[in-house]
Amino acid sequence: MLKKEKLQKLKLINRPALHEILGVAEGSKPAILDAMSVDEEKNIHKIFPDLYIENIGKKLNPTSSINDVPMYVISKDKKVAKDLISDFTKNGFKNINKFLGYPSCCIEHMNSQNPWSRKIIYESCKSSKKISFLTNNLFNFRGRLKPEKNALKKMTIYFQKNDQIAHLLLRLNFISHIPCSYDCKKSTVIGKETYNLLEKYYPKLCLEIRSILSKPVLFFDLFKWIVFDGKIDKDMNLHYKKIVPPVSLIDSKLIKTFSSGDNIKVNKKSIKVYKGKNLIYEYQKKDEIDGFIINFQDKIF
DSSP states (O other), rough: OOOOHHHHHHTTTSSSSSHHHHHHHHSSOOOOEEEEOOHHHHHHHOOOOSSEEEEEEEOOTTTTTTTSSSSEEEEHHHHHHHHHHEEEEEEEESHHHHHOOOOHHHHHHHHOOOOTTTHHHHHHHHTOOSSSGGGGTTOOOOOGGOSSHHHHHHHHHHHHHHHGGTGGGGGGOSSSSSOSSOOOOHHHHHHHHHHHHHHOOOOHHHHHHHHSSOHHHHEETTTTEEEEEEEETSOOOOEEEEEEEOSSSSOOOHHHHHHHHHEEEEEEEEEEEEEETTTEEEEESSSTTSEEEOOBBOOOO
């Protein structure tokens, strides 16, 4: 069990995410692979001297062009860390997910498609019947950024737009991978473990994250979505009070239009925005996945 004084110092850690450090420290997560500064690494090592931390260099950072810091491996088990480094050096990200404790079904799903594509999220949604906040990974996109300067620019703007919850953005998820479905049993177990850790050590923070993740989302792509304070009815129509953070890079005029309404209907061809029964805007979709609803709920199934 972590000591109280360590928990206070954990507040200083921005990267890797707080919940990942907790997971490795308590043994529920085998390892972390993340880019961070030397000062961040020293801070983590000072708080957790028992963890094995190794710098594997900037060259192995897939986003080195947008994030000029080295990659680190962190684990409680030195052998796990060494095996991860050896495999990563030879094969890159081909096998990396299995070292991070992700479910094999989700690894297969992630390897089958581009991790930054909207299709991979659509397929996860399409194969789900019940969707809990525990598997909402939409805002954990740092590991899925394309290695280009434009991605850093978008991420910077995203943080600026969400300055009121900036302290949450690097830990705004209970799972760190893209699930094969949002009701994947193995992913839900991981989400529960993470949730229980945060609830145990940081109940206020845990509640804040849960509140944000348990909202329905109209998803377009990696940096474009709308989060609603609302509910889905039996006909899959979304009734809402307002639009809530985190705010994406979607067009501000479109946000204003949705803010003027109180319910939307989404089908394969269009998105219709209503104020009561009055249609105030209709968006013609380019294809079926050009805007779809993911009904994250405040439930643990």
